[in-house]
């Protein structure tokens with residue numbers, strides 16, 4: 001196993017490294033062998049209060065941050081992106097230690113995230129309002145102002161991209177932040193905090209407070225001085241956050257939640273290519289992906305061939321030590337391992353298991369890539385988010401039938417279609433209810449395009465131009481505009 005130097009384990013508040021007020025710490029676990037990597041300071045309400053105070057002070061109207069030119073906010077972000085590139089190898093090794101994802105994948109995520117920082121750096125001085133030909137003798141225009149102190153509550157599946165999806169647009173817009181990383185993966189968030197400081201951001205602009213959800217996360221969502229919370233995680237916690245926002249101060253909320261996304265493959269598709277797209281759509285990041293296409297719908301004419309191919313690819317998927325050339329490491333923790341295995345057991349009782357179905361080894365949270373065929377829409381594995389390496393293949397006959405079935409979910413994050421028939425693809429795009437639709441590809445999420453969900457998959461969008469709009473308030477200004485001088 002790689003030896004990774006861990007430099008930061010304290011809370012990052014007001015550009016300083018501090019212990020928790022309670023002096024408490026919590027262990028972060030290596031999912032590869034279940035060992036404790038290190039103890040991390042455990043933030044709670046008292047620490048969140050201090051971090052919010054720092055962020056509020058940094059947002060004061062005469063603060064260094066608020067009086068900085070927008071272009072200079074962009075320059076600070078560019079510096080941060082360069083530092084991420086500089087440290088990408090270290091950050092990826094640290095990520096793999098904490099999260100278990102293959103180190104080459106972690107490296108790619110860090111480089112991608114640095115690119116997102118650059119995208120928003122360029123936007124900092126291009127957040128434009130409009131001039132509006134309003135009724136009456138008036139001049140009307142809008143100002144786009146930073147929303148204020150933002151709380152970011154992060155998941156563990158893509159720790160660095162999620163940190164950046166939240167802080168980059170917020171900083172470009174001129175907000176300040178308190179970030180609570182997931183308790184499973186605090187280490188890269190702290191390493192990124194050190195880079196934020198090194199880049200030269202003023203004290204209090206970004207604060208990072210690791211801790212547990214109901215305590216640290218709860219304190220952030222209930223804080224009356226937090227103007228907005230951006231959250232990625234479960235739909236269950238998304239509801240808690242929306243309720244807290246409603247009860248306390250109507251803080252703005254953006255939610256990036258779960259999914260049960262369908263990928264629909266028609267008879268005219270090349271079976272090998274379609275099976276490959278479907279495999280990657282289901283198993284990317286060990287299936288720990290909100291937009292994973294976990295419902296594979298295959299038209300009857302190619303169904304048997306497809307099932308055989310899907311099983312073959314899954315059996316070949318390399319699972320093991322994430323510091324080596326593998327495609328899949330362990331699941332994140334014991335809780336998720338147990339949850340995924342219980343779905344697999346339920347699948348074995350109801351559907352036909354054609355690949356995997358078991359643990360890999362006896363140490364660490366490794367699970368075989370698992371494929372179920374003959375899955376029907378009422379089965380538990382077809383309805384609930386599994387968040388593990390499990391593909392469920394369903395058979396369908398007609399377009400009308402499959403569109404209804406694809407839409408028969410409370411979620412609406414992603415959807416995909418594989419076909420060479422442009423009319424089928426266009427009709428699918430038109431009728432499917434999802435925040436992202438992919439044709440002959442899947443999970444192609446880009447920096448420039450908005451990402452988010454319909455229905456219970458969330459609220460608001462991240463990335464692209466929409467991403468920055470979630471961090472600004474609209475101020476409408478109207479001046480009396482006389483036809484002649486009033487004097």
Ligand code: NAI
Nearest residue numbers: 154155181182212213214217218233234237257290385387
């Ligand atoms: P979670 O939603 O409980 O945790 C996500 C983040 O929210 C973490 O930082 C956690 O500390 C925080 N949190 C938890 N309870 C909170 C509360 N009461 N108030 C404020 N913050 C709180 O997700 P968890 O438990 O890690 O995984 C459960 C399920 O959620 C997974 O099986 C999966 O289905 C889904 N999930 C979806 C993700 C996505 O990318 N949309 C990411 C992670 C999990």
Ligand code: MG
Nearest residue numbers: 213233234237
């Ligand atoms: Mg939870």
